[in-house]
Each structure stands twice: as C-alpha cells, then as structure tokens.
Amino acid sequence: MTENPFTNYLKSPEIKNVTIKDPFWGRYIDLVRDVVVPYQWKILNDLVDIPVKSHAIKNFKIATGLENGEFEGFVFQDSDVAKWLEAASYVLEKYPNPDLEKKVDEVIDIIEKAQWEDGYLNTYFTIKEKGKRWTNLEECHELYTAGHMIEAGVAHFKATGKTKLLDIVCRLADHIYSVFGKEEGKIRGYDGHPEIELALVKLYEVTNNSKYLELAKFFIDERGQEPYYFDIEWEKRGKKEHWKGFKGLGREYLQAHKPVREQREAVGHAVRAVYLYSGMADVAYYTKDKELYDVCEVLFEDIRNRKMYITGAIGSSAHGEAFTFEYDLPNAAAYAETCASVGLVFFAHRMNRIKPHRKYYDVIERALYNTIIGSISQDGKKYFYVNPLEVFPKEAEKRFDRHHVKPERQPWFGCACCPPNVARLLASLGRHVYSYNHDGIYVNLYIGSSVQVEVGGVKVLLQQVSSYPFEDMVKIDLKPSKEARFKLCLRIPSWCENYEVLVNGKKEEMQKLPSGYVCIEKLWGKNDQVILKIPTEVKIVSSHPQIRSNVGKVAVVKGPVVFCAEEADNGKNLHLLFVDVNSKCKLEFDSNILEGLYTVEIDGFRMAEDDFGQELYKSHKPKFVPAKIKLIPYYAWANRGANEMRVWLFGK
DSSP: OOOOSSOOOOOOOOOOGEEETTTHHHHHHIIIIIIIIHHHHHHHOSOOOSSOOOOOHHHHHHHHHHOOOOOOOTOOOOOOHHHHHHHHHHHHHSOOOOOHHHHHHHHHHHHHSSSSSTTTOOOOHHHTTGGGOOOOOOHHHHHHHHHHHHHHHHHHHHHHOHHHHHHHHHHHHHHHHHSSSSSSEEEEEOOOOOOOHHHHHHHHHHOOHHHHHHHHHHHHHHHOOOOOOOHHHHHHHSSSSSSSTTGGGHHHOOOOOOOGGOOOOOOOEEEHHHHHHHHHHHHHHHTTTTHHHHHHHHHHHHHHHSBBOOOOOOBBTTEEEEEETTTTSSSTTTBBBHHHHHHHHHHHHHHHSOOOOHHHHHHHIIIIIIHHHHTBBSSSSSSBBBBOOOHHHHHHHHHHTTTOOOSSSOOOOSOOOHHHHHHHHHHHHHHHHEEETTTTTEESSSEEEEEEEEETTTEEEEEEEEOOTSSOEEHHHHHHEEOEEEEEEEOTTTTTTOOEEEEEEOOOOOEEESEEEEEEEEOOOOTTTEEEEEOOOEEEEEEOTGGGGEEEEEEETTEEEEEEEHHHOOOOOOEEEEEEESOOEEEEEETTSSSSSSEEEEEEEOOOOOTEEEEEEEOOOOOEEEEEEEEEEEEGTTSSSSSSSSSSEOOO
C-alpha cells in the first residue's frame, strides 16, 4: 500500500497572530512596513523622480475615465498594483494604519470603477485593445494579472474583513469560470504565464466555493494537451504577435511542452515553472490527487539537487529567464531572477504543508537569507531583478551577453514584477515561521517571534528568542491555556551536524523523524521552556563536480548564509584570489561596514601579476603571495557602490 501524503496537512498561522521581534529579521519587517510599501505606493503613482515611471495607477484611472491618456507600460502592468495591494494588506493585518488603509481603499474604489459589468478586469484591454480580450493568452498575461488581483482580494479580506475587493475578484473569477472550461462554447485554454491556478485555490479557501478549485484544476489539467491551444489561438488571430519573436521561445518557456502529469524535469521560464508547481501542489492536496503530488515532488527534487544556486536562486539563463539543464549554474552569466526565488518559496512552503520535511525549509532559508533580502538595498529603495554570483562591472557594461547583470541595484524597472513580489513575501514572513495541525506545532524557521495557535482545542502561545543564524541558541517558551499533550516539532537543517535539545534544562526523549524534524511529545504546562543549540559554524564548501563553473572553487557559508568577496574589502581582480582550504574561518562583527555586519576572514593567496610583463601568453610559473581574504554576507553586497563581487573563489 502506497503512503498517503495527505494525512498530516499543516496550517499556516494568520499574519496577525505572529509577532516578529528578531535581531536579524526585525529590520526587514520594519523596512517593508515603514519604507518599502509607502515608497512603492509613490512609485506606482509616479510621484518619485526616477528614470522609469510606473504609470500603473494612472492606467486604472484612465480605464475608469477619471483621467485622460493612453495605456503605458507592459501588458501586465496591473499586476504591480495587485502585488502592492497584497503587500499593503499583509502590513495592515499586523499593523493597523489609517493612512495606509485609506490609500488602499482609494485604489480599490478605482479598481471597482474599472471593472466591466460582466466582471472582466484588465486596463490594457480596456484602454488599448478593447475588442481583443481573451484572444492572446499565450503572450498577454490576462489570467496572470487576474490571478494577482485575486490574491490581493483574498489578502485584503483576511486583513481587514472588508469585502469590496473580495467581491470584485469573485466577480472576476466568476467571469473567468463562464469563459473557460471543457463545456461547449467555452475556451479550452490557459495563460502563458501560470499564476491564476494558485490564486483560485486561495479564493476557494476563503469562500469555500468549489467552482474556483474546479477551475484551477481545469487550467492545470489542460496545460500542454494536444491539440496545442496556443497554435489554435495563433491561427485564429491571424498569426499576429504581441512581442516580436515571442513564438521562438518555445513551449518549454510557457510550461506547456507536456501535460503536467508527464513532466519530470524543471525546464523553461523559472518563474512560470514555480508558480505553476505551487498551484499544482495546492490542487493536489485539495483534490487528494497523489499522482499530481508525486509529480510536484519529482520537480522539486530536480530543482533542489540539480538546478539551484547555493544562494537559493534559480533560472540560470538570461534567454527565456530559464532553467537550462542539470548542473548548468554559471555564476557571472546567471539570471537568477528575484521573482523566481520568491516563487520557489511559495512552492516549497506548499509542499511542506502537505508532507513536512526539512528539505523544503532548507531551500526556503537559502532563498530568504541570500537572494531575496539581497535583492533589496539597505534603504529599501533600490532593487536587483537579476542576482548573479559573480560580477565584474566592466564585463556587465561591455559584453552583450552580460547586459542583464547590474553591478548596482536599480530604482525601478519597466517590468517591475520583482520589487512588489519581495514586499509581499517579506510582509507575510510570519506565515512561514510556524506551521501547526490538530496534534502539534512545527517550528520551520528560527526567527525571534511569538505565535498563538489552537492545537487539539487548546490555545497555545509560543514565544521564540533566537540569535540564529550568526549565533547558535534558540529558546522557546510554551504557554498553553491549560495543560495539554501535543507535539513540538523542530526542524534540524540538513547542514547541521550536531545539535542539542533541552526541556526545562534537561535532555528530553525525542523522536527523530525521517523528515529531519525532531519531535517532543509531552504534557506541556504553562511555564515549559525548550532550548535548541544549533551550531552554525562557518564552513568551506564545494559544489557538485558536474557544476563546471565551480570546479576548483569553494564558497564560505554559515548555516543558510552565503558569504562573498567584494572589491571594496579585497581590492581589484578578485579572480586572482585563492582560498587556503586548510585555513580556519574567523567570524567577527565589523561595526564599520554598513552600520554593522558579520564578516569572515580567511587566509589565502593572491596570484602575482607584476612579474608577467606585457606579453599576452608565455611560459610562466605563477607566483602566489599570502593574503587575508575578507568576506561579507551575499545579501549585503553592492551597498558600497559598483565593484567586483564573487561567491565562488578558487581553492588552493
């Protein structure tokens, strides 16, 4: 008898029930609440003097007749507004703010006016191509933008209890249900960019309306079937492209190369892939579809074991923003889109809810502590779209195949999907720290915080104090409303070789689960305390030998945190540095870098240049001189001007 993966489903706590007070993550929570969300509001309203204007709010005003003008921006420009609304709603759920709530309500009023009588909502097709809605699903993101608006509607309802935006997105989803499906007269198609699938499941969760789950399942099952829908659509619209050359990107780019149940490898556009997989995982759970779940598991393993950077980034090719093939993880040419890491968090989180295993939050930690917070500047006002692991500014400037790489974060983008995506993830971080079900609480992330949940009919307050990841102690206080027996499950990361768990100062019998969690099941009282000692010593690590760009190289990590070398600390020509692989890494706090930063110093060598001369090639035995190499966390790079950066250094 095969194992049923649907018997231990975990819930996520509501954002309002989690309070993050953490020496590391606290500043990011404050930054998103106090700077990022208000600043992005100004950008969406074109109130910031930056080279690239958003025009996103103005498009809605034009669509309603409140202003005159033409549609500007990408065909999916509406999604920037939706993601901002989602992020703002998460902030409001935890931190009521009348001024922010007023801004949100004003935007929702405009959106309501822009909605068609039949429920349709899209400013591009309202302003620019009114008679062509639903005629170019391959390229024009109609269902994608609808999905993001649905997510915003769900978030706003849960945050405020107000139903205006929820009603708007229900009308929108009802309209989509009337247009798409297998029934005669309906469109048997799906969007070129997955997103609607996971959004419809969220809508199902708050409305309990089964037709939304049915529609999500339809879109997933229909994708990649023959006859190929996008070819049918292409012929119907007279073979006209929205973007020149788009057809050349192929079916893998669209995640439509095979029906989803036949897929065994992550290919194509990385963001589209993980958004699709997230929707697949949700539908698999709610429909108890083990075949679909098993496909999700295979695809996750393919990403984790063969196609993910050490920083939790995915998508190695700028062409198609895509996965390529196993172990193809170039550092300087990496695309590694921020949105792809955000989507990977969504996917891994959903898989962990179905069948908890440490591997999912190992991946989430890598993405969170490196690529995701590394994509945003320390002041919250500049962003990376692309997150390479090696940068030589002259190369980024002069080589055509490196133009996607930027040595400094940008104030905004014409295609601005990443900044509001980071905002909505960090604003909802509390949902990821803990999970729970009827018989236990799972601690997924070691972030100083408190949570209140109900386990087996008993309310439990859990308070966590953490010095992770730069120190090793986690303290958890449990305060059930009355004595109760339940499980406390702690994730032990796969990189952790030794750990110790104490309950009320003594070693307690624990169950070490195959999932990598350890569980303590006991009768808990009001003043019980658990201490987890989880050493995150600094380590020198290597990559799989089939990652060709890393052969002979090493990286330095501390737990989930990846370190890198910057020119600002080590001088020019980082490619001449070699790490002494037998030396010990020295961790210290440097108060002089970026208002204080943990750094690593390691012994190494620098290859001498001055004895080579002017010749381009000659018989020569290189000389090496001792060097102290200083490393900073990857998330902090590029906050001191444009300079070289490397994660992987040659080992010697």
